Amino acid sequence: DAMVIQNPRYQVTQFGKPVTLSCSQTLNHNVMYWYQQKSSQAPKLLFHYYDKDFNNEADTPDNFQSRRPNTSFCFLDIRSPGLGDAAMYLCATSRLAGTGTTEAFFGQGTRLTVV
Amino acid sequence: AQKVTQAQTEISVVEKEDVTLDCVYETRDTTYYLFWYKQPPSGELVFLIRRNSFDEQNEISGRYSWNFQKSTSSFNFTITASQVVDSAVYFCALSELNYGGATNKLIFGTGTLLAVQP
Numbered sequence: 001d002a003m004v005i006q007n008p009r010y011q012v013t014q015f016g017k018p019v020t021l022s023c024s025q026t027l028n029h030n031v032m033y034w035y036q037q038k039s040s041q042a043p044k045l046l047f048h049y050y051d052k053d054f055n056n057e058a059d060t061p062d063n064f065q066s067r068r069p070n071t072s073f074c075f076l077d078i079r080s081p082g083l084g085d086a087a088m089y090l091c092a093t094s095r096l097a098g099t100g101t102t103e104a105f106f107g108q109g110t111r112l113t114v115v
Numbered sequence: 116a117q118k119v120t121q122a123q124t125e126i127s128v129v130e131k132e133d134v135t136l137d138c139v140y141e142t143r144d145t146t147y148y149l150f151w152y153k154q155p156p157s158g159e160l161v162f163l164i165r166r167n168s169f170d171e172q173n174e175i176s177g178r179y180s181w182n183f184q185k186s187t188s189s190f191n192f193t194i195t196a197s198q199v200v201d202s203a204v205y206f207c208a209l210s211e212l213n214y215g216g217a218t219n220k221l222i223f224g225t226g227t228l229l230a231v232q233p
Contacts, residue, residue: 031218042206042223042224044223045221048218050218088158090159092160092221103219104150104221106160106161106162
């Protein structure tokens with residue numbers, strides 16, 4: 001019954017080696033978000049898609065990119081991971097409902113380790 | 116600027132005690148949402164409640180209750196008769212609405228780690 005699915009749950013990558021994290025949803029929500037959560041910190045929004053419109057946060061490094069090929073899937077690409085990019089990456093979705101936007105539904109996250 | 120403050124970094128209680136988690140927010144918007152999420156050790160963020168800025172009614176759901184006071188910009192969360200399974204990090208969040216309210220950027224507080232001892 002998983003609604004927001006992130007793969008893999010754990011990812012180890014080498015310093016500087018491109019890595020892609022994936023997120024899929026079965027909710028048919030039109031908004032998808034990527035958050036970065038470093039150890040013992042609050043999640044921080046990197047970017048989000050409203051349908052096909054991409055919205056980057058002003059302080060998101062250029063090293064982070066995203067793709068949304070269709071409603072169900074969204075990818076986070078880290079072009080050259082550094083040690084400081086080790087974190088939990090959380091995908092979330094929401095949709096516009098009659099009373100406004102719904103709450104965000106989160107996946108289980110992908111914990112990225114950079115070695 | 117939008118900001119959420121959770122002053123309590125860690126709280127430790129014994130099972131069956133009541134506990135209140137504090138949340139204070141800052142925003143210039145007149146329309147906004149406030150949320151509480153639970154993050155157990157497994158990592159996913161579990162939605163607990165959403166409250167919009169025009170609804171100051173307090174809410175109770177089982178052992179959970181929320182007190183929203185716009186006058187003090189606070190949205191506090193109380194767990195009654197705490198249980199070991201309540202142990203987690205709890206995040207308060209404020210939404211920033213874009214696209215006329217269609218998207219929901221969450222600004223999180225730093226979280227409160229609740230440890231419930233048996």
